[in-house]
Amino acid sequence: MFSRRLIIRAAQFSTSQSKKTEKLWENPWKHALHQQEQPRTSAKVLEVPIDWSYVERLMPIEIIPDVPKHETYPTPSGWTPPTEAAKTHSYYVRRRRDHMLPLYLERKRDLLNEKTLDFDYVELVVLRNVDGNIFDCENELRQFVEAQLDHPIATHVDELKGRIKIKGAPRKIIEQFLYSKGF
């Protein structure tokens, strides 16, 4: 009888006894959850097989998709890819990774207007991603734009960065120039 009681006592002390000597700070979550009664819920689930492609096509697009092949260019929305003619010049303007032209608008502070005592701001168009002979690019660009606008424009060339900043020309005309060259 005495031994049976000992056996029962031993059974109560299961192998988890070794885990109970684990200190509080070694596993604080376990200690906290052990004291709290787990809430009872009637939410039980069962696996249902579905076509996983329905879920896949809800996931956000992480990588810019490739442009699908069209029969004719420009596409219905007016987009053209770079053409073979682009490779004939002494310079090359690379497209952005989302296949658009690398033209950006910037605002720069100009002189103080003495009448209104407020700063005038001027809009600059920045053409980036220019490789090769950037000065040729700038020359041709200036001739094209000045022919369209009938007034001179200011340009600034940064050869190291491959950037041209243009002042006085709307971005639309510079896009026309780039499309005419095939970029």
Place this chain on the structure above:
Amino acid sequence: MFKIGLQTAQTSLTRTPAVLSSSARGIANIPAHEYHIRFDQQSGRKRPAQDVLDRFKRLNNGMWIHAHAGKNKLRYMKDDKWQKTSLYYETCTKEQCQMLDKLVTPFWLRPKHYPNDPYQAYNVRHGIDSPRVDDKGRFVRERRKVLLDDSTSSRYFNDC
């Protein structure tokens, strides 16, 4: 002596709870001279001036409009032409627009699009020479166009 509209934090240790609740500074409870709240007492955020929201409307291109002063006064005495013109809305000058922009929170400076908006036609301005973009490169008066270059967007949109 002009009071600057900066609110200092008042801890609840200096007041009893009962007093705190009755003088809670809701929209109607703010004294008229403390309308520009840069830091709210409750959440520490900027508050839009309620006077401005009651009287002015901001269009998407940055222009603020307001009604004529005195348009509800003595209408019976005024002539026909005044009856019509008093109901027009006025635009604000550049300095006034800048000041009103400072008095409200960034939510009110966002361009908002509503279908069947009676002010839709006035949300665009044409023929302005100043830059189309701000310092961050976002359009100031126009709508954001997704993946469109200027040649395409100028054909379909009439924004600038």
Place this chain on the structure above:
Amino acid sequence: MSQALRSAKERALQIVEQASKIRIQDARDNLGARTSGRQVRKANNQMGHTQGALERAAKPPLGWIWGDFFRPWQRMFPGEKHFNADINVRREYIPLSLIELTRLIDLGWIDPSKPIDISTLCRTQKFQINPNIRQYGFDLTEEGADSFPYAIDIEVQYATQSAIAAVEKAGGRIRTSYYDVNALEAAIDPKKWFEKGNVVPQRKAPPKTLIGYYMDAKNRGYLADESDIENNRINLANIRGYKLPDHEMVTEPLKTVDQVFHGIPAGSVISLADKKLYSPTNEIHREYYSKQVADKQYS
């Protein structure tokens, strides 16, 4: 014990209990902070004497004009309720023009052979919809309607007649449907929704002011009769004078009235890591998610 007979110690304890907790950053020294008020003496208020006096004087608050201190410029005009009073009731939509939609299809962001709904448009990450500031979805506008080329199966939240005409002229199918705030949150960012372990919701019915819009076949509402919509489609073609294609583009069957995602039943939980879908086994849950009627009249 009545309120009045509390001792000073108890009252003090109550104040301390209700005070906000002090955090470590509150106790730290804030170097460079202005700790003393700016000395604004009456003498410095004499405006215009010298530049220094001007700089030291207290400056008037925004809008102050000569006259009454309590009437700044922005209070000198009468109020207009039409301006901003209904800001918490107004529903904002993100404008999506047909030309932008064409460009997205051209560049491969959207596949026209699959149904286009709010989740398809949001997964391009070119649009930001925030349900918290009362944005309810997309409004299809008609820039680019003249030459819309693609036959698409599209579902937006609002559409102008010209946009509907352009889509149907190209041989597409367009429906307007309502997403309540919860369903909208799930639809605009399904990945975040599933990663949180949230249940795929049911779309609730539109509110009273919008039910009329979505039950109208003219707007191709999702609650309208299919036969009415077909009649309207033919009428619109006659009115606008274009030839209607024989059949409209049908990629997949239309979503049911309470469905948020194609092919995923409401009430289920998705595990992206395990690539599994789990359905509830409890009878109450299954009944709740299977009925096609919203349990709340309005959302």
